[in-house]
Amino acid sequence: RDQAIHDLWIEYKDSGDERAREGLILHYSPLVKFVAGRVGSGLPRNVDQNDLVSFGTFGLIDAVDKFEPERGFKFETYAVNRIEGAILDEMRALDWVPRSVRSRVREIQRTMAELEHRLQRTPTEEEVADAMGVPPDTLRTHLGEIANLGFVALDELLNASEKGSGSISDIIPDLTAVDPSGSFEKEETRYLLADSINRLPDRERLVLTLYYYEGLTLSEIGGVLNVTESRVCQIHTKAVMSLRNRFIE
Amino acid sequence: IDDLRSRRSICDELDTELSYYRRMIQGRIDLLDFELRRRSGEETRSLIEALPEILADSASGRTSNPLDRELSLDLPELAGGGAREVDTALSDGFLAHLPTIEVDELRRIRDSLSEMEAKISEQRRAVYDAHDIITGEITKRYREGTASADELL
Ligand SMILES: Nc1nc2c(ncn2[C@@H]2O[C@@H]3COP(=O)(O)O[C@H]4[C@@H](O)[C@H](n5cnc6c(=O)[nH]c(N)nc65)O[C@@H]4COP(=O)(O)O[C@H]3[C@H]2O)c(=O)[nH]1
Ligand SMILES: Nc1nc2c(ncn2[C@@H]2O[C@@H]3COP(=O)(O)O[C@H]4[C@@H](O)[C@H](n5cnc6c(=O)[nH]c(N)nc65)O[C@@H]4COP(=O)(O)O[C@H]3[C@H]2O)c(=O)[nH]1
Numbered sequence: 428r429d430q431a432i433h434d435l436w437i438e439y440k441d442s443g444d445e446r447a448r449e450g451l452i453l454h455y456s457p458l459v460k461f462v463a464g465r466v467g468s469g470l471p472r473n474v475d476q477n478d479l480v481s482f483g484t485f486g487l488i489d490a491v492d493k494f495e496p497e498r499g500f501k502f503e504t505y506a507v508n509r510i511e512g513a514i515l516d517e518m519r520a521l522d523w524v525p526r527s528v529r530s531r532v533r534e535i536q537r538t539m540a541e542l543e544h545r546l547q548r549t550p551t552e553e554e555v556a557d558a559m560g561v562p563p564d565t566l567r568t569h570l571g572e573i574a575n576l577g578f579v580a581l582d583e584l585l586n587a588s589e590k591g592s593g594s595i596s597d598i599i600p601d602l603t604a605v606d607p608s609g610s611f612e613k614e615e616t617r618y619l620l621a622d623s624i625n626r627l628p629d630r631e632r633l634v635l636t637l638y639y640y641e642g643l644t645l646s647e648i649g650g651v652l653n654v655t656e657s658r659v660c661q662i663h664t665k666a667v668m669s670l671r672n673r674f675i676e
Numbered sequence: 677i678d679d680l681r682s683r684r685s686i687c688d689e690l691d692t693e694l695s696y697y698r699r700m701i702q703g704r705i706d707l708l709d710f711e712l713r714r715r716s717g718e719e720t721r722s723l724i725e726a727l728p729e730i731l732a733d734s735a736s737g738r739t740s741n742p743l744d745r746e747l748s749l750d751l752p753e754l755a756g757g758g759a760r761e762v763d764t765a766l767s768d769g770f771l772a773h774l775p776t777i778e779v780d781e782l783r784r785i786r787d788s789l790s791e792m793e794a795k796i797s798e799q800r801r802a803v804y805d806a807h808d809i810i811t812g813e814i815t816k817r818y819r820e821g822t823a824s825a826d827e828l829l
Pocket of ligand 2: 461464465467468691692695696733734735737738739741747756801804807808
């Protein structure tokens with residue numbers, strides 16, 4: 428069985444045989460379904476899943492063309508990365524995060540950073556709304572809008588200002604997986620993060636702790652706090668923004 | 677509560693593994709269905725041309741919130757390398773030469789994959805039931821105050 432696929436790789440890479448190439452694309456094509464479904468669940472709800480599958484299919488074709496079997500790596504792992512990359516690249520090219528939301532994120536982050544500096548503590552939603560000259564409900568609606576963009580976009584938006592300083596989702600997953608050989612650097616970051624979360628207002632601290640350290644979903648956290656899931660999303664977005672500000676300083 | 681957490685992480689591992697195999701089999705079933713439609717003349721496009729449409733989900737709709745944690749794209753340890761029924765099915769290279777396979781054989785493969793998919797989807801649902809019960813117990817402890825989030829930091 429495996430021999431047949433192995434032969435197709437040799438046939439395609441040696442002679443560029445188009446039939447072998449198509450055979451390889453079809454053989455691995457279910458990977459696109461797996462990746463598009465999972466990447467899709469971190470994107471805004473209005474994104475069309477069929478588009479993701481199309482982008483992902485180009486990623487797979489690209490992977491088949493560029494793969495070098497003689498290097499001995501498994502094709503599946505390489506292909507999954509390229510399929511994911513192709514989907515996210517296309518989404519960015521379509522500018523899926525509306526400009527108005529991008530500028531709103533910057534405005535909220537800037538206001539929060541100024542208030543934190545002045546008050547030497549995390550400002551409440553009311554204080555941020557006041558400083559922005561809007562009613563608290565309007566600020567909450569904005570926070571909800573930002574949350575609806577999903578995990579992938581939030582990460583990018585919050586890191587856009589300072590590239591390479593490590594995103595929240597890079598820092599946190601590492602921390603919860605206990606690492607026996609824990610390098611000093613990780614312990615240091617772990618401590619910094621726990622300290623920053625500890626200084627957040629009660630509700631924000633609880634949401635981030637249950638979300639990142641206990642691994643609960645937003646609706647499950649809503650059940651603990653007795654609030655709606657969309658309210659949890661708003662609290663989460665604000666908390667991650669203030670956390671972000673602390674990390675940058 | 678640590679015991680609950682370790683049981684839940686077992687469910688998460690099973691979910692990742694079962695969801696991977698389920699999707700790999702569903703993709704094969706959908707490609708077979710398309711080829712059978714091509715043989716009966718219902719479909720005139722080639723497999724490659726129609727690929728994105730074949731692989732898309734039937735209905736749209738999602739269970740999770742876009743803000744819930746990013747899903748892992750790690751492949752299960754064995755992916756295609758073990759000796760289980762599912763591994764044999766995934767390592768069979770029939771997709772690479774679908775147009776040369778007899779219709780009866782196409783139907784036979786489709787039926788056996790469909791049975792496998794139904795079993796895996798059932799196991800996956802059972803894992804979600806277990807996951808929901810365990811998580812329900814964890815959130816109850818937080819609500820009642822017997823578990824404290826501050827311990828986690
Ligand atoms: N060939 C092929 N078969 C497919 C595909 N998608 C699902 N199936 C199979 O068809 C059954 C019905 O799928 P459904 O109508 O989407 O109905 C699904 C869907 O509404 C829901 N569901 C299951 N898993 C998920 C999920 O991860 N996300 C979402 N949003 N809904 C899900 O539960 C229902 C029952 O799911 P299951 O018991 O797993 O049973 C599923 C599964 O065995 C596909 O793309 N190709
Ligand atoms: N604890 C728990 N976890 C759950 C449940 N349902 C799904 N999951 C997990 O959550 C992932 C994301 O689900 P989604 O957002 O609905 O996003 C899904 C959905 O949009 C689509 N999908 C998968 N299966 C079906 C299906 O049977 N029918 C339909 N319509 N869509 C499906 O593909 C995406 C990715 O699916 P997967 O790779 O299977 O990945 C799934 C699966 O690992 C649940 O009831 N409880």
